[in-house]
Every structure is written in structure tokens, then in C-alpha cells.
Amino acid sequence: MPYRLILASASPARLSTLRQAGLSPEVIVSGVDESQVVAADAAELALQLARLKAATVADGLQDDPAPTGLPSMIIVGCDSVLELDGEAYGKPDSAEIAVQRWQAMRGRTGVLHTGHQVILDNGRQLGRTASTVVHFADLSDAEITAYVETGEPLVVAGAFTLDGLGGAFVTGIEGDPHNVVGISLPLLREMLLDLGIAWRDLWSTTR
Numbered sequence: 001m002p003y004r005l006i007l008a009s010a011s012p013a014r015l016s017t018l019r020q021a022g023l024s025p026e027v028i029v030s031g032v033d034e035s036q037v038v039a040a041d042a043a044e045l046a047l048q049l050a051r052l053k054a055a056t057v058a059d060g061l062q063d064d065p066a067p068t069g070l071p072s073m074i075i076v077g078c079d080s081v082l083e084l085d086g087e088a089y090g091k092p093d094s095a096e097i098a099v100q101r102w103q104a105m106r107g108r109t110g111v112l113h114t115g116h117q118v119i120l121d122n123g124r125q126l127g128r129t130a131s132t133v134v135h136f137a138d139l140s141d142a143e144i145t146a147y148v149e150t151g152e153p154l155v156v157a158g159a160f161t162l163d164g165l166g167g168a169f170v171t172g173i174e175g176d177p178h179n180v181v182g183i184s185l186p187l188l189r190e191m192l193l194d195l196g197i198a199w200r201d202l203w204s205t206t207r
């Protein structure tokens with residue numbers, strides 16, 4: 001059953017993660033103002049933002065519901081935040097803030113939460129958050145300065161990457177690694193299964 005899979009995200013890491021897993025998503029960026037959303041905790045914030053992104057893209061498509069009730073289109077929205085000391089952190093707003101974040105993170109442990117919202121064109125939808133514990137190396141001030149100067153911390157949630165320059169600064173994780181990069185493949189598989197869609201049916205036939 002060929003599905004139209006839409007990734008409601010500008011994240012290059014989410015797109016490459018899905019492609020490496022054999023999927024061929026279209027990208028439609030939601031462009032939502034993330035500052036408008038507040039939530040009780042970091043995990044809920046990530047989920048609410050994922051929901052807003054997926055719903056915004058779904059509204060823009062406004063396709064008629066699948067007449068047979070069987071879905072033909074799958075929209076996936078995600079949002080990632082780092083929880084540290086009970087606070088939720090997205091992308092740092094400046095290099096100075098990125099330095100402050102790392103001075104607080106180094107040698108400590110945070111939780112990277114990624115909210116996932118899946119909306120089908122037959123009206124069904126599911127939202128869940130995956131959380132991965134992340135242990136950070138005890139960076140020196142010079143390392144923090146050098147890392148922030150690369151610019152990488154400024155464009156990623158939590159001011160770090162697992163699969164980029166930041167990889168040297170993550171000493172370990174507990175949970176799904178892809179969730180840290182921005183989209184949890186095992187969680188997405190489970191959500192689609194619960195929505196009646198088999199993961200293998202999303203593998204691109206043009207592999």
C-alpha cells in the first residue's frame with residue numbers, strides 16, 4: 001500500500017534519519033511560532049509543539065478524508081527539547097547562551113525529549129514522547145568556547161549533537177539514539193502499528 005509520507009519539519013537530521021531507515025518522506029515545513037506554546041513540563045512541551053507542527057501542515061493540506069476510511073497520507077511532526085534541572089531547553093538564542101548552557105551541562109546528565117505527532121488523512125492521530133537520558137563530558141572552558149564557535153550548538157535543541165561535532169562530548173545515553181538526533185524510529189514504528197500501518201509498508205520501493 002503506497003502511502004504519502006509527509007515530514008512536517010525543516011530538520012535535516014530528521015529527514016536523513018528517515019531516509020536512512022528506508023523511507024522517502026516529503027518535507028512540508030510548518031513554520032510555527034514555537035514561543036506561543038507553554039506546557040507543564042519538558043516532555044509535554046515537546047509533544048504540544050510536535051502536535052502544533054503536524055496540525056498546521058495537515059490544515060494546510062486540507063485533503064478530503066480518505067473516502068474508504070483507509071489512510072493514504074501520513075503526516076509526522078516532531079519537536080525536541082533538552083530537560084536539565086527540570087527546565088526545557090530548545091536551541092540556544094545566542095552564542096553566549098550556548099556557552100552558559102554548556103557550563104551548566106558539562107559533567108552532568110540531561111534528558112532529551114522528542115515529541116511525535118502522527119496524523120492520518122482518515123482522521124486518526126496519535127501523539128507520544130520518547131525520552132533519552134544523555135550523559136555529558138566535563139568540557140573545559142576552552143572546549144566550550146571552541147565548540148560554540150563552530151556554530152553547531154546554535155542550531156540544535158539542547159546545544160549539542162550526538163552524531164556531529166558534539167559526539168565527543170556525549171559520554172553515554174540510555175534509550176533510543178535516533179530520538180536524540182530528532183526522531184525516534186522505534187516509537188514511530190509502534191505509533192504507526194497502533195494506527196494500523198506496518199512499518200515495512202513505508203519502505204521506499206525505489207531503494
Ligand SMILES: Nc1nc2c(ncn2[C@@H]2O[C@H](COP(=O)(O)OP(=O)(O)OP(=O)(O)O)[C@@H](O)[C@H]2O)c(=O)[nH]1
Nearest residue numbers: 009010011013079080156157161162163180181182
Ligand atoms: N544532527 C543532530 N541534530 C540534532 C540533535 N539534537 C537535536 N538536533 C536537531 O535540533 C533541532 C531541534 O529543533 P526543533 O524545533 O525540534 O526542529 P527544527 O530543526 O527547528 O525544525 P522544525 O521541526 O521545522 O521546527 C532538530 O532539527 C533536531 O534534528 C543531534 O544530536 N544531532
